[in-house]
Amino acid sequence: MTLAQATRGQRIEVVAIPDPAVRAQAIRFGISAGERVECAEKLPAGPVIIAKGRQEIAVGRRLAESIEVRPA
Amino acid sequence: MHCHNCLSHINIPAGAKKIVLVGNPNVGKSVFFNAFTGMYVDVSNFPGTTVDISHGRYGGDVILDTPGIYGISSFNDEERVARDVVLAADLVVNVVDAVHLERDLFLTLQLVDTGLPVIVALNMMDEAKTRGIAVDADLLEHLLGVPVVPTVAVKGQGLDDLKARLPEARPGIVPPELQKELREMMRTVAASPEALLVLEGDEEVAGRHGLSAGGRREDFYQERRRRVNDIVGHVVREVTDGAGFAARLGRWMLRPLTGVPIFALILYAMYYIIGVLVAQDIVGFTEETLMQGLYEPAVRGFVGRFASEESVIGTILVGEFGLLTMTVTYILGLLLPLVVGFYLVLSVMEDSGYLPRLATLVDRLMNAIGLNGRAVIPMILGFGCVTMATITTRILGSQRERTIATAVLGLAIPCSAQLGVIAGMLAGLGPEYIAIYTGVIVLILGLVGKVLHSVLPGESTDLLIDLPPLRLPRGENVLKKTVTKSYAFLREAAPLFMLGALLITVLQVTGLLEVIQDGLAPLTNGLLKLPRETATVFIMGMIRRDFGAAGLEDMALGPAETLVSLTVITLFVPCIAALIVILKERGLKEGALIWLGSWLAAFAVGGIVAHILI
Ligand SMILES: Nc1nc2c(ncn2[C@@H]2O[C@H](COP(=O)(O)OP(=O)(O)OP(=O)(O)O)[C@@H](O)[C@H]2O)c(=O)[nH]1
Ligand SMILES: [Mg+2]
Secondary structure: OEHHHOOOOOEEEEEEOOOHHHHHHHHHHOOOOOOEEEEEEEOOOOOEEEEEOOEEEEEOHHHHHHOEEEEO | OOOOOHHHHOOOOOOOOEEEEEEOOOOOHHHHHHHHHOOOOOOOOOOOOOOOOEEEEEOOEEEEEOOOOOOOOOOOHHHHHHHHHHHOOOEEEEEEEHHHHHHHHHHHHHHHHHOOOEEEEEEOHHHHHHOOEEEOHHHHHHHHOOOEEEOEHHHOEOHHHHHHHHHHOEOOOOOHHHHHHHHHHOOOOOOHHHHHHHHOOOHHHHHHOOOOOOOOHHHHHHHHHHHHHHHHHHHEEEOOOOOOHHHHHHHHHHOHHHHHHHHHHHHHHHHHHHHHHHHHHHHHHHHHHHHHHHHHHHHHHHHHOOOOOOOHHHHHHHOOOOOOOHHHHHHHHHHHHHHHHHHHHHHHHHHHOHHHHHHHHOHHHHHOOOOOHHHHHHHHHHOOOHHHHHHHHHHOOOHHHHHHHHHHHHHHOOOHHHHHHHHHHHHHHOHHHHHHHHHHHHHHHHHHHHHHHHHOOOOOOOOEEEOOOOOOOOHHHHHHHHHHHHHHHHHHHHHHHHHHHHHHHHHHHOOHHHHHHHHOHHHHHHHOOOOOOHHHHHHHHHHOHHHHHHHHHOOOOOHHHHHHHHHHHHHOOOOHHHHHHHHHHHHHHHHHHHHHHHHHHHHHHHHHHHHHHO
């Protein structure tokens, strides 16, 4: 499934981030393949907010659709 | 901007060390810079406040503030700027946020890996405490191999300690495998920081050494991430989960159901404070009672002793557009109170951490005009000053987004002084006029964005933004910022206003003003259905739009005429200072297009509104 399909409050594990530039940036944020995060919030047709510890990151919907995750 | 020589314009005395403040966005670097140098650079609660290098003296050394970055490489302009400053550094002060060590230590380890002398300021210890996070600074120091000083920058805690320990800054612990690779690379690339960047696949730095970048960036990053997680596992202990009211409020700001009303409320509060309280009550006093009632008669009387008011010199000084009368009244009596009011409100917003949440809330809307939510930050700053905001477009991810944002800023975003006048005039007309005005401007903004989005090649980047915790704005910072920005406004606006007033008076004395007014009559009178005299306002508006808007305030116009003229002056050309920055940031072609496009848009839209309403 993709990050865009996660539901609010769901715990997920990041499987793959295809775009290399985004992937590198995400590693710096602390989110790389294998990392467990929470889908903290989902705006209707808008960004998905993922939380890892106290870190909250908003991810645009189109980008979220390209990020592969699985329930954790 | 390729900033190979960013440092070249900074005068660094011989023997002075270059101390560079480096850290993730929004961790307090600029607070440290201000504390070290006694200067004031902008401090706000959103990632990307600093987009340029600031420099100041600290003892015999030079201290540099850099834009916040998540790592040193060449992902965007800010990183390139910061990277080159780091490469030239003698000593790095790495500011980290104790609440977000998982994120921040990534950069720390990268800095340590460069082999430069590093000292870490473990900042935001107060926030860590209230959120129930305990960080073992001694252990962190031991694991990194560089000094770690706990601080609360905004309260000045730990600053003396940091200053005292600066000389202890030293190269930290680099893993043996990496050391080996670095030694290899340093045979071709002498400097260790550059060697690291080449290894990590930084194309620009590799290019400078005639090398091609290796494709192993991710291996290095993954390995570093592993080290970070390991260190964090050892030094951070969560005592309680301290997510309180601020965290909940932060969520409400994001959800459309609550976020939209919150935004509406904030806009209304802004409108009320600026459009009603300041524009009517305060300005009523400063402009009419103080300036026109007391100051102007006094200065007229004084000048009258030397020259008659009808003489050329008298007209220039105290005539209708006099340098000592109208100009001073506009600047001090009308615009200054508005600008101060605006910056107060903006500073509170900037300091609270609301802007990144607003960016998330409006992301979907911004997508429609080829931007992502991040662009809301330059837009909101544009309501303060379009000149500053144009520079802030550097936080956007692609050139195409920067072009769109700059065009929208130059065209449709009125700056504080202008918006203050506009809000004041609209407030007197009633809600339906406010609605029409806002509707027209938003429509044009959308149209321009949409058109650019469809004609510009390439793709826009997606939103990926860090949401900082909400904070109660600090009075001191809000005040300092307001004063600094208002002063900057005075300094920028005053000479241009003088110039404008002088120009108009010369045109008036020579009779050219009437010729121009007659010449422009088909436009003003025919197209816009406004009195011929409004031509004067547009000439003023070419110098600065707020000058033009101020001129409108003095004219006797009916409600519909007021609306038309306000629409035109809003869409009119960006002020001279903004134009210069646009040219510098976006180049001659784009700058010229934006300027000419503003003429077209202003008169075309004004004409349409006029023909419907009047
Ligand atoms: N509670 C708390 N807030 C702090 C501390 N240090 C800085 N801040 C706040 O953190 C925010 C960011 O501070 P800045 O100095 O603008 O951060 P910066 O690192 O220069 O940010 P950029 O220029 O965007 O990279 C502001 O709202 C500061 O008031 C601290 O020790 N404790
Ligand atoms: Mg800063």
